Amino acid sequence: MKNKALSTLMATAITATLVIPVSSASAATPLNQVNSYETQVAATKKVIGESVTIRNLTKDTVITSNGTFRVHKDLKSLFQTSNKTALTNARATIVVKNGQITDVTALTLNKAGTSKKSVYFDGGDADISGDLTVNADYVKIQDVSVDGQLIITNRVKKAITLDEVEVGDTITLKPIVTKKVNWLYVTLRDMKSADINLARTKVNVSSDQTLSKVDVVGKVTSFEVMSNVEKLTINVDKDFNLYGEGKIDQIVVKGGTKVALDSGHQVGNVQVDNKNVSVTLPIIDKKELNTLLASPPYVHVSVNGYDILTTDKWTTQAERNAFDSAVASARAVANNNSASQEQVKNAISQYKNALAVYQAAQKSGTKYGYGDKASLQSLINSVQYVTVSWDGSNVPxxxxxTTQTERNAIESAVSSAQSVVNNYYATQTDIANAINNLNNAIWTYKSAYKYGNNGYVDKTNLQSLVNYAYSVRVTVSENGAGLTSGTLYTTQREWDDFNSAISYAERITSNSNSSQYDVSSATEYLNNAISIYRGQYKSAN
Structure with missing residues (x-):
């Protein structure tokens, strides 16, 4: 019986544990003898507790090979009945006090699912104070804290999912020794700061969170990681190939024969500690960056676009300089043989952002090109005349x-251009010269624009005077009685007269229909009122 139990134990790769005396429910049995033997053969790792096989779960109890136990409230979620399938024939090391399970110091899950239906184990945020070992395929574990290691044995051959599992030590993948090894897919969800110790080859790890550290050791020849990694250490026996994509901040190569790192990852830094290892570095893909830099889409530079054809685009020199700076920065990365993939990616992004700004700033020119009479006629029709004035006082x-002289100049240029259009025998040179002359005349005419001021009423001085008037008002008193000696005052009548002048000025400033004459008159009136009012100041005795 003892040998049979031991054989079963070894076949399922169960870690041995230390047995201590517990309740009467765990009286000596052949299984206890096996547990004692386990302690002897695995003395390097002693786990406090009683090793049991879980047979069944009820609402309030756990039925094990060593008896039936109640469950402490902190562990209720671990042994909830929804976990019955996952915990069937599971091996657990438990601490029992007064017939109640108060701690789980090790747990091994042996129940496998299928590709169509996984076995779920939901810890409900409970804590396993030692190691959690997964010894079966297609298991999904979620919401549990593991103080020790989370061990994935070689019996997990296809897939495993860990969701919000907090691991105090490492996620350890044990080696597999069979000749034919299929890829194992490990999915991590919401795993904060996960550390992985990988001794098994052909493992695909995908994670929606950055992995803190991955140590690849032993006989691993292939590893695929589909996530970001802070530090990847490779210390293998022979050849090794890295696959996948994501960002790896640092790769440290400590061992191996030929180590190929030319995956799809963006690698920040590669450190080779063992110079005997032949390392194939990541390929830095600069194809897109070089394509962008091959021919930057520059346009003309102009002050106002008058010298740029209507069919062309232009920007100011400042806008061109800003884009030039981005091009120069990107070109520096493209020419840098030590640039990382991350630097290349950033250079592409910055170039595209600068290009978008540059293109948004582009405007069409206003100069018509040299062509046929239709182009010349279009240019003639584009001329827009403005009001003629002597000094702009009559212009809104x-x-x-412009002045009449400036108007005459553009009209003369238009007339000359029109005569070329009307001339049946005009040559291409005549047309080209006419277009050039008219473009120049248009530029000169627009440069001569001035802007009228008729209708603009400047109330600034009047408003300032109103503010000043308020500041010179003094106390009201008929004879200064009761006032502190030296206090300035006026009579109520004098104060009212002055306030009336202020109110009149305020009505003028707030009236949108007030003319400049109204404003000037109100300003003069208020100035006089201020002078009279201040002349009426009296000083209390």
Whole structure:
């Protein structure tokens, strides 16, 4: 019986544990003898507690090979009936006090699922104070804290999922010794700061969180990681290939024969500690960056676009300089043989952002090109005349105007251009010259624009005078009685007269229909009122 139990134990790769005396429910049995033997053969790792096989779960109890026990409230979620399938024939090391399980110091899950239906184990945020070992395929574990290691044995051959599992030590993948090894897919979800010790080859790890540390050791020849990794250490026996994508901040190579790191990852730094290892470094893909830099889409530089054809685009020199700076920075990365993939990616992003800004700033020119009579006629038709004035006083506020002389010049240029259009025998040179002359005349005409001021009423001085008037008002008193000696005052009538002048000025400033004459008159009136009012100041005795 003892030998049979021991054989079963070894076949399922169960870690031995230390047995201590517990309740009467765990009286000596052949299984206890096996447990004692386990302690002897695995003395390097002693786990406090009683090793049992879980047979069944009820609402309040756990039925084990050593008896039936109640469960402490902190462990209720671990042994909830929804976990019955996952815990069937599971091996657990438990601490029992007064017939109640108060701690779980080790747990091994032996129940496998299928590719169509996984076995779920939900810890409900409970804590396992030692190691959690997964010894079966297609298991999904969630919401449990593991103080020790989370061990994935070689019996897990296809897939395992860990969701919000907090592991105090490492996620350890044990080696597999069979000749034919299929890929094992390990999915990690919401695993904060996960550390992985990988001794098994052909493992695909995907994670939605950054992995803190991954140590690849032993006979591992292939590893695929589909996530970001802070530090990847490779210390293998022979050849090794890295696959996957994501960002790896640092790779340290300590052992191996030929180590190929030319995966799809963006690698920040590669450190080779063992110079005997032949390392194939990550390939830095600069194809997109070089394509962008091959021919930056520059346009013309102009002050106002008058010298740029209507069919062309232009920007100011400042806008061109800003884009030039981005191009130069990107080109520096492209020419840097030591640039990382991350630097290349950032250079591409910064170039594209600068290009978007540059293109948004581009405007169409206003100069018509050299062509046929239709182009010349279009240029003639584009001329827009503005008001003629001597000094702009009769021109509405902010409306463009020119002098008669300036108007005559553009009209003469238009007339000359029109005569070329009307000339049946005009040559291509005549047309080109006419277009050039008219473009120049248009530029000169627009440069001569001035803006009218008629209708603009400046109330600034009047408003300032109103503010000043308020500041010079003094105390009201008929004879100064009761006032502190030296206090200035006027009579109520004098104060009222002055306030009336202020109110009149305020009505003028707030009236949108007030003319400049109204404003000037109100300013003069208020100035006089201030002078009279201040002349009426009296000083209390």
């Amino acid at each position: 506020y902010n409306t463009p105007w």
